[in-house]
Amino acid sequence: MANELIRSSKDGTVIEFSDDLHDAIATVAQGMIPSVRSIVIGNGPASFEDGVLSIHIDGDPINVGVTELEFNTTKVTAVSFADLSDGAERMGHRPQSGKGGVVVVLIMHLDCPDSTLARAGITATEAITAAVQDLGLAYDSMTASGSARQDIVVVRDRGSDLFLRGAGKHSKLGELIGRTTIDSVKESAARNGTDIGSRRSVLAMLSSYGYDADRLSEMAGKSISASERDSDPKTVATVSAVLHLYNECRWGLVSEEIAAKVGTAAIASGIGEPVIGKDLLETLALTAIKHVFNRCYMPCDGTRSEVPRINYKSELL
Numbered sequence: 001m002a003n004e005l006i007r008s009s010k011d012g013t014v015i016e017f018s019d020d021l022h023d024a025i026a027t028v029a030q031g032m033i034p035s036v037r038s039i040v041i042g043n044g045p046a047s048f049e050d051g052v053l054s055i056h057i058d059g060d061p062i063n064v065g066v067t068e069l070e071f072n073t074t075k076v077t078a079v080s081f082a083d084l085s086d087g088a089e090r091m092g093h094r095p096q097s098g099k100g101g102v103v104v105v106l107i108m109h110l111d112c113p114d115s116t117l118a119r120a121g122i123t124a125t126e127a128i129t130a131a132v133q134d135l136g137l138a139y140d141s142m143t144a145s146g147s148a149r150q151d152i153v154v155v156r157d158r159g160s161d162l163f164l165r166g167a168g169k170h171s172k173l174g175e176l177i178g179r180t181t182i183d184s185v186k187e188s189a190a191r192n193g194t195d196i197g198s199r200r201s202v203l204a205m206l207s208s209y210g211y212d213a214d215r216l217s218e219m220a221g222k223s224i225s226a227s228e229r230d231s232d233p234k235t236v237a238t239v240s241a242v243l244h245l246y247n248e249c250r251w252g253l254v255s256e257e258i259a260a261k262v263g264t265a266a267i268a269s270g271i272g273e274p275v276i277g278k279d280l281l282e283t284l285a286l287t288a289i290k291h292v293f294n295r296c297y298m299p300c301d302g303t304r305s306e307v308p309r310i311n312y313k314s315e316l317l
Contacts, residue, residue, distance in 0.1 A: 006079060012042025012061045015079060015105060020051060021159035025117040027151045028055050032114065039105055039153065041081055055151060058099045059083045065187030067180040071172050073162050075109040078124075078180035082188040087148035088137040088208075096139075101149030102128055104181055108155060108173070110162040120154045120167040123174050127181035134182070135189065136199045136240070138208035141281055142250055202230050202239050202288060209243065211285040219282075224289060239288045242266055246281055256280050263287075 005016045020035040029048040037051030041064065046056045059081065068077040080103065087100030106124050129145045137144040168174045189195060198204065203213055203224075217224040229235050242263040249259035260280055267287045 006066060008062045008064060010060070010062065012040045012044070013064045013079065013081070014041075015039040015107070019159060022155050022157055023117075024053065024153050024155045025114070025121060026053065026055075026153040027121075028153065029053060032117075036155065039155075041079070041103060041105070053153065055103055055105070055153065057081050057083075057101065057103055059192060063188055063191035065184035065189075065191070067183040067187070069176050069180050071176060074164070074173055074176060076173070076176040076180050077107040077109070078177075078184040079105040079107070080181065080184035080188045082131075082147075082185045082194075083192040084132065084135065084137060084147060084189045084194045085192060088132060088139050088144040089146055089148050090139045090142050091145045093140045093142070096148055099149075100147055101151070102147045102185060103151045103153075104128065104185065105153045106155065106177060106181065108167075108177075109157055109160060110164055110173075111158050111160045112156050112164050112167070116165055116167045117154045117156055120173075120177055121152045123167055123169065123177045124152050124154065124181045125150075126169070127178040128185055130178070131182045131185040131189070134186065135194060135196060136205065136208070137194075138243075141209045141246075143247060144208075200231055200233075200236055202235060205236070205239055205243060206285050206288065209246075209281060209285070211282075211289075216285070216289050219286065238266055242284050242288065246284055249280065 007014050016038045017036065020037055022036045024033045024036050024039075025031060026033055028046045033048055033053060035051055036053050039053045039055065041055045041057055042061045043058070044054055044056060047054045061081065063081065063083075065080045065082070066077070068075065070076070082102045083100040084102070085100055087096065089096060104124050106120060108120060112120075125146075128147075128150065132144050132146060164171075164173055166173060167177060169178065186195070206212070206216070213224050245254070245259050245263050248254050249256050260283060263280075263284050264287050267284070
């Protein structure tokens, strides 16, 4: 990095600047912050004192992601901490109290107006949403759009000869902000246990929609645990496609009747008749779990044991 030194330890990740010509706009302090000498991401309280901006996180500050990109003379560095194992949420839905969260420190190696700092923060927020969607996370049975706790710090360099005004998606600066934020958030999320590889599981996908192993076991009347088919690529692809079909129904793109027909038929193609739940999502979840964990429905005496059928628009299926 040109003017910064980043170092990480169990006590925190520290970003140090070589001068006092760096200003920031932050959601963790009083807004506009002049003359920032260093930024600390750690477990201490959020504060700004004597040129040091401290950002609180619940987690290991070593697990940050750092991405730096440049185009000609324009350069952006994103330092992110993302724990998305708990606390993913969707805008406009009821809040939750998960301890997970996302912190992005966006360093623009250039000078800009105050309004551009604010616009860069908006662009970074959109990038966080893109990263959460890339990871396939859901909340309240819909695609998640962010985390319960989310803080952004955007830094400019008043000593730079480069002065830019545009930080939206239409600009090259906005593109760099988006790419660095997405990559650093996903890198940190992976270090904290959430990456697309860990999502390659039917149980993991259904859990995001409120159907974890405990709930499925209760509905099935038998213990549900991982099996080889849980992460089988074809099975994962099928269930993922069906869950996307469910989202399309929620968006209004297809009707619930069509979603029920197509979704259960897609999964049931390898197992015969689908299980019927009390609503569309439960029908899809039960059918998927029957397909993946069908051994759970075979008692030791060899007799067949089905999940109890509940009437739900059975004429459609």
